[in-house]
Amino acid sequence: MNLRKLRFFATLPIERNSYKNAKREKTMKKLLKACTGLVAVMSLATQAVAAEALKELGKGEGELSIVAWAGYIERGETDKNYDWVTDFEKETGCKVTVKTAATSDEMVALMNEGGFDLVTASGDASLRLIAGKRVQPINTDLIPSWKSLDERLQNAPWHTVDGTHYGTPYVWGPNVLMYNTDAFKGEAPKSWKVVFEETTLPDGKSNKGRVQAYDGPIYIADAALYLMAHKPELGIKDPYELNEDQYKAALDLLRGQRELVSRYWHDAMIQIDDFKNEGVVATGSWPFQVNLLAAEKAKVASTFPEEGVTGWADTTMLHADSEHPNCAYMWMEHSLKPKVQGDVAAWFGAVPSVPAACKGNELLGDAGCETNGFGHFEQIKFWRTPKAKCETQGECVPYHRWVSDYIGVIGGR
Amino acid sequence: MSTATSNSAVLEGRSGITARLSDLFWRRPNLLLILMLSPPLLWLGIIYIGSLLSLLAQSFFSIDEFSGLIVYEFTLSTYKQLLLASNFDIILRTVAMATLVTVASAIIAFPIAYYAARYAHGKWKALFYLGVMLPLWSSYLVKIYAWKLILAKEGILTWGFEQLHLTWLLEGILSLPVIGGNSLSVSYLGTFIVFVYIWLPYMILPTQAALERVPSNLIEAAGDLGATPNQTFRTVLLPLALPGVIAGSIFTFSLTLGDYIIPQIIGSSRLFIGQAVYTQQGTAGNVPLAAAFSVVPILIMAVYLWAAKKKGAFDAL
Numbered sequence: 001m002n003l004r005k006l007r008f009f010a011t012l013p014i015e016r017n018s019y020k021n022a023k024r025e026k027t028m029k030k031l032l033k034a035c036t037g038l039v040a041v042m043s044l045a046t047q048a049v050a051a052e053a054l055k056e057l058g059k060g061e062g063e064l065s066i067v068a069w070a071g072y073i074e075r076g077e078t079d080k081n082y083d084w085v086t087d088f089e090k091e092t093g094c095k096v097t098v099k100t101a102a103t104s105d106e107m108v109a110l111m112n113e114g115g116f117d118l119v120t121a122s123g124d125a126s127l128r129l130i131a132g133k134r135v136q137p138i139n140t141d142l143i144p145s146w147k148s149l150d151e152r153l154q155n156a157p158w159h160t161v162d163g164t165h166y167g168t169p170y171v172w173g174p175n176v177l178m179y180n181t182d183a184f185k186g187e188a189p190k191s192w193k194v195v196f197e198e199t200t201l202p203d204g205k206s207n208k209g210r211v212q213a214y215d216g217p218i219y220i221a222d223a224a225l226y227l228m229a230h231k232p233e234l235g236i237k238d239p240y241e242l243n244e245d246q247y248k249a250a251l252d253l254l255r256g257q258r259e260l261v262s263r264y265w266h267d268a269m270i271q272i273d274d275f276k277n278e279g280v281v282a283t284g285s286w287p288f289q290v291n292l293l294a295a296e297k298a299k300v301a302s303t304f305p306e307e308g309v310t311g312w313a314d315t316t317m318l319h320a321d322s323e324h325p326n327c328a329y330m331w332m333e334h335s336l337k338p339k340v341q342g343d344v345a346a347w348f349g350a351v352p353s354v355p356a357a358c359k360g361n362e363l364l365g366d367a368g369c370e371t372n373g374f375g376h377f378e379q380i381k382f383w384r385t386p387k388a389k390c391e392t393q394g395e396c397v398p399y400h401r402w403v404s405d406y407i408g409v410i411g412g413r
Numbered sequence: 414m415s416t417a418t419s420n421s422a423v424l425e426g427r428s429g430i431t432a433r434l435s436d437l438f439w440r441r442p443n444l445l446l447i448l449m450l451s452p453p454l455l456w457l458g459i460i461y462i463g464s465l466l467s468l469l470a471q472s473f474f475s476i477d478e479f480s481g482l483i484v485y486e487f488t489l490s491t492y493k494q495l496l497l498a499s500n501f502d503i504i505l506r507t508v509a510m511a512t513l514v515t516v517a518s519a520i521i522a523f524p525i526a527y528y529a530a531r532y533a534h535g536k537w538k539a540l541f542y543l544g545v546m547l548p549l550w551s552s553y554l555v556k557i558y559a560w561k562l563i564l565a566k567e568g569i570l571t572w573g574f575e576q577l578h579l580t581w582l583l584e585g586i587l588s589l590p591v592i593g594g595n596s597l598s599v600s601y602l603g604t605f606i607v608f609v610y611i612w613l614p615y616m617i618l619p620t621q622a623a624l625e626r627v628p629s630n631l632i633e634a635a636g637d638l639g640a641t642p643n644q645t646f647r648t649v650l651l652p653l654a655l656p657g658v659i660a661g662s663i664f665t666f667s668l669t670l671g672d673y674i675i676p677q678i679i680g681s682s683r684l685f686i687g688q689a690v691y692t693q694q695g696t697a698g699n700v701p702l703a704a705a706f707s708v709v710p711i712l713i714m715a716v717y718l719w720a721a722k723k724k725g726a727f728d729a730l
Contacts (some may be wrong), residue, residue, distance in 0.1 A: 043627050076533035211593035215682055232609075262599035270561075277565035278596055291573045400476055407692065408499030 032106070053139040054325050059103075060094045064327040067110050067119040069314070070100040072170075074347065080088035081363060084340040084345050092334075094327035104128075104385075111135070117322040118134040118331060120170050120314050123158040124385035135317040137164045142329050145336035150352050152377050158384070159315040168332045170352035171344050172313035174373035174380050175214070175222070178285035178293075180275070188303040192226045194282045196257050201281065208260050212274065212283035215264035217399070217406040218383060222284060222310055223250040223257075224383060228383030229307040239310070239381050245399040254409045264410060268292075270354065287372040299319050306374045311373070313378035345372065433485035434607055467640050469711075472704035483700060491701040495709070500689070500702075504709055507686040510601075511669035514608040518616040518665045519607065519658050525655075526621035531629070545614045553611065560607045564679065566596035581618050604680035610616060615664035623657020624650075669709045686710055 031104060043322070058267050073096065076083030078133045085096050092107055099116065104125035109118050111134045121129055129135045140146040146154075153169040160166070179189055185202040193199060195211045212218055218277055224239035234246050241248060257295045262278070265271040274280045285302065293300040316335055318328050334340060341352035342361030352358065358369035373380070390396035416592035427436060438445040475488045490729040494500060562570050574583045587593040587600065595599030627650060627683065635645040673687025684692065686706055721727070 194702035262681065267678075270678060273561065273565075277562065277567045278598065279566045391706045403692065403699065404494075404497075404499065405704075407503070407684055407689065411499055411502050413502065 003337065004101060030105045031295045040392060053137040054142060054329065055139065057142050057329055058326045058331060060092045060327045061324040062093055062095060063119070064324050064331055065097045065099065067099045067101050067116050068121055069105055072120050073098045082343055084343055088334045092327065092330045094324070100106065111319060114319070114321055116319055117324050117328045118319070119317050122312055122314050123318050123383045126167065126315050126317060129317060130161055134320055136320045138168070138318055138332070140165055143168060143336070145332050145333055145354065148336065148356055150353050150355050153353050156313065158313060158382065159236050159317070167317035168336060169244050169316040170314040170335060171341065171348065171350035171352055173287060173312060173348070173350040174304070174309045174311040174376055175284050176287060176290065176309060176373065177305050178283055178290050178300060178302045180281035181299045181301050183281035188301065189282065190306055192305045192307050196226055196253055197225065207282065209262050210281045211260050212263065212265045212271065212278055212280050213257055213261050214284055215266040216400040220250050220254065220406060223253045226307050227253060232298045237392040240384045240386050241392045241396045242386070243393045243396060251405055251409060258409060258412060260361050286349055290372065291349050304379055308379040308381060309376070312383045319331060331406055367387065407413055429587065450482050460654040466705050469708060471700050472708055474701045476699050476701055491705045494702055495705055500541070500568060503684050505685060506683060507670060508713065510605065510608065510685065511666045513605060514612065514669045515662045517609050517615050519662060522613060522620050526617050526624055530621050530624035545617050548668050548691055549614055554674070554683045556611060557675055559609065561598050561679055564596065564598035564603045564606070568598070570597060581624065582617065601681065604676050607675050607679050611675065612665040612668050616661035616667065619660040620654065620657045623654045627653045656725045656728060659721045659724050663721055663726065667714050
C-alpha cells in the first residue's frame with residue numbers, strides 16, 4: 001500500500017529497458033485494481049482457517065507460483081548475470097512462475113484470491129496477510145539456512161506474531177540522504193534539516209529549489225521522524241503512529257518544505273536525471289540511485305543523518321492453501337543462499353538478510369552491504385501502514401488520511 | 414410451360430450448409446446484421462461500458478474512516494469530498510490546463526492547417542502530412558523524456574538562452590507567480606508546453622480537413638465585395654472552419670483532461686485528475702474517491718460534446 005516506493009524501485013530494471021512496457025503494464029494494473037475491491041469481498045467469504053506449519057518436507061510438486069515485486073525473481077531475462085531461478089529449477093524440478101504486483105494492496109488481493117504459493121510481502125502487507133489468515137506459519141526446522149539469517153531479522157515484528165514465524169526475510173533497505181558532494185564541500189550533512197527547512201548550504205547558496213522529497217504519503221513518517229528529534233514536546237514515539245496534534249505538526253513541516261521543493265520524486269530514474277540536470281543537491285533516496293550515480297562518476301554520496309531514517313523490509317510468505325508447499329519450502333531455503341541474497345541485493349541496492357552474502361559476492365562487491373546500509377539497522381524505522389488503532393497512542397490518524405492530506409500539501413494547501 | 418415458369422420464379426432451396434446459410438441470410442438480412450454486430454456490441458457493452466459502470470458504481474460507496482475498508486452502502490459523501498479544497502484544486506487545475514492547452518493548440522494549429530489546405534501541393538503536402546504525423550510514430554514516453562531534458566535547468570533551452578544573452582528573459586518568465594518555478598521542467602509553463610506539443614497534431618488534422626472544405630471562391634468573393642482580409646477571416650473563413658477547430662478541441666481538451674503521465678514527469682508535482690485517480694485507487698486503496706474523480710472528466714466531456722454537437726463539430730470529423 002504505502003510501498004509505492006518499493007514498487008517503482010522494483011520495476012526499475014524493467015522500466016529501464018522498456019518504458020512502453022511499463023506503461024502498458026500500468027494500464028493493465030489499473031484494470032486489475034478496479035476489480036480488487038470485489039475480489040477482497042468475495043475472498044472474505046471463503047477464508048479458511050490458518051493451517052498448521054508443515055511437519056516434514058516431501059518431494060517437490062514440480063511447480064511453484066510466486067507473487068513478487070516486479071524484478072524480484074530474476075531468471076536472467078533482463079541481464080543474464082542476474083539469475084537466481086534457473087539453478088533452483090534444475091536442482092529441485094520445481095518450475096517457477098512469477099506474478100508481479102505493483103502495490104501491497106495488489107499483493108494482498110492476489111493472495112486473497114488464492115492459487116499462489118509464495119508472496120514477497122513488505123512490512124505493511126505482511127501483517128495484514130497474517131491477520132487475514134492468508135499465510136501459514138512456517139517450520140523453521142525445515143529451512144536449514146534459517147540459522148544463517150541476520151539475528152536482527154529473525155524475530156522481526158513484521159513476520160513474527162506471538163513467537164510464530166510467518167515467512168523468511170528476503171531483503172531490506174534504508175531511505176538514505178543523498179547529497180551532492182560539491183554543494184556540501186565534501187562534508188556529509190548531519191541532519192535532515194537540509195531538506196526540511198530553508199538553510200544556506202556550504203556552497204553559499206540557499207537550498208530552495210535544490211532539494212527533493214518523496215512523492216508518497218508515507219513520507220509524512222519522515223517528517224514525523226525529524227520532529228521526533230527536534231520537537232520532543234510533541235511526544236512522537238513512532239513515526240507511523242501519530243495522533244492529531246503530531247500529525248498536524250508533521251503536515252506543517254511538510255507545507256514549509258513545499259516551498260523548497262521544485263519537484264517531488266517517485267521514479268528513481270527521474271530522480272537521477274534531476275540530480276544531473278536540474279541542480280538538485282539533497283534528497284531522501286535509496287542506495288540504488290546512489291550506486292547508479294556513483295557508477296556514472298557523479299559527485300554524489302549518501303549518509304544516515306542523526307535523526308535516523310525510514311526503510312523497508314520484505315518477507316517471503318507461504319499461502320495458507322498452498323498446493324506446492326514442498327517446492328515453496330525449497331524456494332525459501334534457496335532464497336536464503338548467500339549467492340542468491342547477494343545477487344538480489346546487488347540488483348536492488350538492498351541489504352541481504354543473510355550476513356554471509358556480504359562477502360565474496362561478485363555482483364554486490366565487498367563494500368556493497370555497508371553502502372546499502374547494513375550497519376544502520378537500528379536507526380531504521382521500517383515502513384508500516386498507519387492504522388487508526390495504534391499501540392503507542394490508542395487512536396491515530398489512518399493511512400487514507402495521510403494520502404489525501406499529502407496530496408493537499410503538494411498542491412499547496 | 415406453366416410449371417417451368419413457376420420453377421424459375423421461386424428457386425428451390427439448395428443443399429449444403431454454406432449454401433443454406435447464404436440463403437437464410439439472403440431471406441433475413443436482419444439476422445446477418447445481428448450476427449455481425451453482436452460481437453463488437455457485446456465487447457462495447459460488457460467489457461467497456463460494463464467495467465466503466467462498475468467503477469462508477471463504486472463512487473456511491475464510501476471508505477470507512479477508521480478501518481479504511483470500503484462500506485458498500487449508498488452514499489453521496491464521496492462526492493462531497495470532491496468539494497474539499499485540496500481535491501477541488503485538482504479539478505480546477507486540470508480544467509484550466511485543458512482549456513489553455515486547447516486554446517493555444519487552436520491558435521498554433523490554424524495557420525499551419527491553413528497553409529497546408531490552401532498553399533501546399535504535391536510533395537509539400539506530403540511533407541506536411543509527414544511533419545504532422547511523424548511525432549505520432551514515436552513513443553509518447555520517449556517524447557516526454559526528451560522534453561524533460563530540453564526544459565531542464567541545465568538543459569539545452571537554458572543553454573540556448575545563455576548563448577543569446579537572454580538569460581534574464583528566461584529568469585523573468587520563471588519568476589512569474591503560479592506559472593513559474595525553479596526551472597521550466599518543474600513549472601506549470603513546462604507542463605503546458607509539453608501538453609501543447611503532444612496534442613497539437615490532433616488539432617491540426619481536423620482543422621485542415623475543415624479548411625479544405627471551405628470553397629475558395631467564397632474567400633475570393635468576400636475580397637471582391639470589399640472585405641478586408643481581417644473581415645474575411647472573421648466573417649467567412651473562421652465561421653466555416655469552426656466545426657473543424659471544435660472537433661480538434663474535443664481531442665486536445667479530453668486528452669489533457671485525462672492524462673496522468675505528462676504532469677507526473679514534467680511539472681511541479683501538483684496532481685491532475687488522472688494522477689489523483691491513480692493515487693487514490695492505487696496507493697490509498699480509496700476506490701470510491703478514485704471513482705468519483707473519474708466521473709468528473711466524464712461529466713465535463715458530456716457537456717462539452719453536447720455543446721460541440723450543437724456547433725456541428727461532428728460533421729467536420
